Amino acid sequence: MKKLLLLLTMTITFISCQEETKPVEPIEISAEDLHASVDKVTEIMIHDIFSPPVASRIFAYPNIAAYEIVALGNENYHSLVGQITDLTPIPKPDTISAINYDLSALVAHMELSKRLIFSEDRMEALRDSLYGVWEGKNPTVFKSSKDYGLLVADHIGEWMNKDNYPQTRTMPKFTVDADNPSRWQPTPPAYMDGIEPHWSKIRPFVIDSAAQFKPLPPPSFSMETNSDFYMELKEVYDVGKKIEEEGDESxxxxxxxxxxxxxxxxxxxxxxxxxxxxxxxxxxxxxITKIAARKTNSDFDKTLFAYTKTSMAIADGFISCWDEKYRSNLIRPETLINQHIDDEWKPVLQTPPFPEYTSGHSVVSGAASTALTSIFGDGFSFEDDTEVPYGLPVRSFNSFHEAAEEAAISRMYGGIHYRAAVEVGLIQGRNLGNFLVEKLHMKTDQRVADNLQ
Structure with missing residues (x-):
């Protein structure tokens, strides 16, 4: 019996020693891991059908949470505390714990993303697959880094929940003024209510207020054939008829x-x-941010920096644009063309369910392109394959600004915006983007050459 106990003890000791001496591997987090998380968020948002303004909020907060962790662990990056509205310092990690900051950042990104979408199980599937790999390499570092990432996610989550978004969920629907011929009316085929009429009440990230970049008002409504407004309306109709004649090759x-x-x-x-x-x-x-980061071989931290700066420009762009949309409350071209010019005319694209002025694509593209230019430089050429999954070919651009200009004019080609909404909206977005670039100091060395190394 004593021999059996002795043998058992020796066996346990041997196994224990084997476990103690088992080599651990470093946990390396790459930019591709971050791309995978962002792509998963995009995939889920498509599945869950989030409106454009809400989608911009979903992108921004997880990026900020991850960026604040990177800024704590990398002296080349500066915290956004004091630079964006109401953000307070994230808690610091326990000094006795070994932290992989990039791992913590990615944990925070996935956790906060999960809280912002509906199909949580889809995000959890990606998270669990990565957790399994990381934990197997170094259980101690994985646990401490994961715990810290979740701690930061909680902190940013508390700040996020104070941006007035929850309150806007219970605010009244937009009331259509059917007696005023210049005011927006629901459009076919679904005749949906106006989307997010209270989005201007959301707390912005960088801009001082939703109205800071209030654009010039649209041309005065008039159906007189020599008025500026009517000529813009007729232009949309004429462009649409020309496109119809040229067919799908246009x-x-x-x-x-x-x-x-x-x-x-x-x-x-x-x-x-x-x-x-x-x-x-x-x-x-x-x-497009992903395309630029990959083309420049940006590492995890640089890629996160690009995502964070661009997503804040997009989010504030929607707040600024939606403030004007429901202030001017302008009727869409489709409605007036069908009422006064051609009752069978249809736009190339389906008219979105909210007022016309200014163009959301134009504002957001102007802001995002300005942010990206500040990171990767002007004259940055790229192949845009973003729409390939939807059966559309790659398009080439010589700069972010060129892409923004095409995105803006596409809305008039699509028959859903007047020229003023496109041109003024692009200026509105660029002004906002320039303000964001001048105000934010996120990186010690923001030279383009640094991003091309």
Whole structure:
């Protein structure tokens, strides 16, 4: 019996020693891991059908949470505390714990993303697959880094929940002024209510207020054929008829469809109505951010920096744009053309369910392109394959600004915006983007050459 006990003790000791001496591997977090998390968020948002403004909020907060962790662990990056509205310092990690800051950042990104979408199980599937790999390499570092990432996610989550978004969920629907011929009316085929009429009440990230970049008002409404407004309306109709005559080979149709980015397109088949799902305009620019980061071989921290700066520009762009949309409350071209010019005319694209002025694509593209130019430089050429999953070909651009200009004019080609909304909206977005670039100091060395190393 004593010999059996002795043998058992020796066996346990041997196993224990084996476990203690088992080599651990370093946990390396790459930019591709971050791309995978951002791509998963985009995929889920398409599945869950979030409106463009709400989608911009979903992108921004997880990026900020992750960025604040990186800024704590990398002296080349500066915290956003004191630079964006109401953000307070994240808690510091326990000094006795070994922390992999990039791992913690990615944990925070996935956790906060999970809280912002509906299909949590889809995000959890990605998270669990990564957790399994990391824990197997170094259990101690994994646990301490994960715990810290979750701690920061809680901190940013508390700040996030004070941005007035929860309150806007219970605010009244937008009331249509049917007696005023200049005011927006729901459009076919679904005749949906106006989306997010209270978005201007959301707390902005960088801009001082929703109205800080209030644009010039649209041309005065008039159906007199010599008025500026009517001539812009007629231009939309004429462009649409020209595109119709040229058919699907028209470059204008290709441009309109490439930048459509309507997350909910209603399709009618007999008595049935269903939706086709696509990315939002903000998600398209997040996709362009990924393309630029990959082209420059940006590491995890640089990639996160690009995502964070661009997503804040997009989010504040939507707040600024939606403030003007529901202030001017301008009627869409489709409604007036059908009432006064041609009752059978249809736009190339389905008209989105909210007022016309200014163009959301134009504002967001102007802001995002300005942020990206500040990171990767002007004259940054790229192949945009963001829309390939939706059956559209790659388009080439010589700069972010060139892409923004095409995105803006695509809305007039699509028949859903007047020229003023496109041109003024682009200026509105660029002014906002320039303000963001001048105000934020996120990186010690922001030279373009640094991003190309």
């Amino acid at each position: 470059d204008e149709i290709a441009i309109a469809k490439f930048w459509d980015c309507n997350p909910y397109v209603s399709v009618t088949r007999g008595h049935l109505m269903f939706a086709t799902k696509k990315i939002t305009p903000g998600a398209h620019w997040i996709g």
